[in-house]
Amino acid sequence: TSKTILLHEISKLKSKQDQWNPFAWYKQMRENNPVFYDAEQDVWNVFLYDHAKRVLFDHQLFSNKKERSLIPVPRVNNRSNVNFSDPPEHRHRRALLAQAFTPRSLKEWEPRIQAIADELVADMEGQTTVDIVQQLAIPLPVIVIAKLLGVPSQDREKIKAWSDILFYPYERETFGDIADQKARAMKEFQEYLYPIVQEKRKHPADDILSDLTKANLEGEQLTDMEVVMSGIGLLGAGNETTTMLISNMFYSMLFDQPGIYQEMRADSTAIPKLVEEVLRFRFPVAIDRQVAQDTTVFGHKMKKGQIIIAWMGSANRDESQFANAETFDIHRHNNQTHLTFGAGPHFCLGAPLARMEANIALSTFVKRFADIRPVEGFEVTEHLIQSATGQSLKSLPICVETA
Numbered sequence: 001t002s003k004t005i006l007l008h009e010i011s012k013l014k015s016k017q018d019q020w021n022p023f024a025w026y027k028q029m030r031e032n033n034p035v036f037y038d039a040e041q042d043v044w045n046v047f048l049y050d051h052a053k054r055v056l057f058d059h060q061l062f063s064n065k066k067e068r069s070l071i072p073v074p075r076v077n078n079r080s081n082v083n084f085s086d087p088p089e090h091r092h093r094r095a096l097l098a099q100a101f102t103p104r105s106l107k108e109w110e111p112r113i114q115a116i117a118d119e120l121v122a123d124m125e126g127q128t129t130v131d132i133v134q135q136l137a138i139p140l141p142v143i144v145i146a147k148l149l150g151v152p153s154q155d156r157e158k159i160k161a162w163s164d165i166l167f168y169p170y171e172r173e174t175f176g177d178i179a180d181q182k183a184r185a186m187k188e189f190q191e192y193l194y195p196i197v198q199e200k201r202k203h204p205a206d207d208i209l210s211d212l213t214k215a216n217l218e219g220e221q222l223t224d225m226e227v228v229m230s231g232i233g234l235l236g237a238g239n240e241t242t243t244m245l246i247s248n249m250f251y252s253m254l255f256d257q258p259g260i261y262q263e264m265r266a267d268s269t270a271i272p273k274l275v276e277e278v279l280r281f282r283f284p285v286a287i288d289r290q291v292a293q294d295t296t297v298f299g300h301k302m303k304k305g306q307i308i309i310a311w312m313g314s315a316n317r318d319e320s321q322f323a324n325a326e327t328f329d330i331h332r333h334n335n336q337t338h339l340t341f342g343a344g345p346h347f348c349l350g351a352p353l354a355r356m357e358a359n360i361a362l363s364t365f366v367k368r369f370a371d372i373r374p375v376e377g378f379e380v381t382e383h384l385i386q387s388a389t390g391q392s393l394k395s396l397p398i399c400v401e402t403a
């Protein structure tokens with residue numbers, strides 16, 4: 001159990017409010033402890049932009065072959081696990097998976113995503129209060145990925161339930177129970193997907209699982225089980241994160257810069273800028289690597305086998321990279337240089353898809369609603385749930401005015 005590293009045991013942030021807004025703590029760390037060694041878990045932590053970027057780029061010193069990690073280390077580390085590997089092996093694994101993520105596939109997905117967003121927003125018809133998380137931010141990514149993978153969309157409740165369990169955060173006290181639940185969910189999920197993948201191999205359709213059965217690198221192909229595991233991996237990588245992005249966009253429009261909604265309605269080119277600034281400003285993401293050799297780096301002696309965490313949510317607020325970093329500003333010229341999708345060889349493969357989903361969600365929403373307001377007496381702490389990154393929104397009720 002000691003093999004999984006718990007982020008909140010490093011930050012020591014206790015209250016929900018502080019875990020939801022860890023940005024003051026990040027600032028404190030950047031100023032006083034930018035390279036911080038946590039002795040309890042034997043983990044290095046970096047909080048500055050340049051350091052985080054170096055950790056993500058320098059795969060020779062900071063390896064993704066880890067014996068401990070923020071997420072459980074996979075027992076089988078085969079071609080279907082693109083993340084837990086280093087170049088050159090990583091390049092190979094990623095090339096297979098990337099065959100389902102081409103610019104052409106993205107173009108084909110756009111109208112399908114639009115249709116799903118249209119339906120979800122149409123379902124809000126007649127309501128004066130809508131819950132953005134439950135009615136848009138959760139269902140959109142789940143339905144999209146179910147459609148894109150090519151599994152029946154009526155199974156999306158099941159898929160959501162499995163992926164929730166698989167990505168539910170660990171707690172020291174209940175570690176064993178959670179691990180058992182996850183093992184069960186993984187088994188059920190595999191058993192569900194396996195026959196679907198076998199069918200796709202025989203009768204390929206226009207979807208990711210079919211593309212993966214066909215993916216071919218110098219004659220090498222994924223087995224059915226590897227396609228199953230790749231599919232589960234995509235769900236894990238893409239669902240909760242995209243839900244957070246869409247939820248946080250609305251939170252930012254209400255609380256980080258009230259009134260900005262009208263700019264979104266007036267100028268559709270402002271929407272992608274908002275998406276990017278939310279990714280920079282309101283995303284407490286952290287990624288780990290394993291130190292590959294004894295070394296002195298960032299002014300400290302690090303030992304082979306130690307884990308180092310790049311706190312990208314903090315890097316994204318580093319003044320040396322972003323002027324007035326603590327201000328929400330969709331017009332900053334370099335907001336795209338945030339590290340929320342990672343950087344270097346493991347840069348998020350799904351970034352174009354996540355961006356497209358967020359853009360379509362908001363552009364569809366602004367066409368239907370003239371204005372949004374917080375509900376009376378809104379307290380964010382009543383709407384939070386523990387997630388892999390700390391606290392995230394489980395609901396966000398807002399008042400809407402029909403256009």
Ligand code: HEM
Pocket residue numbers: 056064082083084094145233234235237238239241242245285287339340341342343345346347348349350351353354
């Ligand atoms: C990798 C964030 C959405 C698929 C990553 C990494 C980050 C990230 C930080 C780098 C991990 C590392 O360096 O070890 C996000 C965020 C998202 C998002 C913030 C939404 C806002 C998606 C979606 C998909 C996806 C929608 C696909 C359906 C992947 C995959 C990798 C990855 C396959 C592994 C790439 C590799 O190791 O080479 N993501 N992601 N992500 N992401 Fe995303």
